[in-house]
Every structure is written in C-alpha cells, then in structure tokens.
C-alpha cells in the first residue's frame with residue numbers, strides 16, 4: 849500500500865487545507881503545487897501511464 853497521507857513528491861504530510869491530487873492509476877497522492885513544479889500533468893510514479901484526478905478532502 850502506497851502511503852497516502854503524505855506527498856509522494858516532497859514527502860510532507862498532507863494538511864486539511866492542502867490542494868491535493870491523486871493518481872487514478874496507482875493512487876499515490878501529491879500536492880497540486882508539487883506536481884506543477886515538475887511541469888508535468890501525469891503521475892511521477894507511473895510516468896507514461898498515470899492519470900491524475902483531483903481528490904476532495
């Protein structure tokens with residue numbers, strides 16, 4: 849089970865107010881800002897086959 853309570857990219861634990869996205873494929877989660885820094889719109893774990901969906905908390 850991939851840890852889902854912290855950001856896969858930066859490793860920081862999520863807080864309630866954070867803007868979080870989740871990969872529909874492998875279900876890892878990361879801050880939207882962390883994903884934006886990578887200038888990618890797909891999962892860094894799945895690389896070519898990841899899809900990102902917004903997770904509402």
Ligand SMILES: [Zn+2]
Pocket residue numbers: 855856857858859860878879882
């Ligand atoms: Zn992060």
Ligand SMILES: [Zn+2]
Pocket residue numbers: 871872873874875876891892893894895898899
């Ligand atoms: Zn993924």
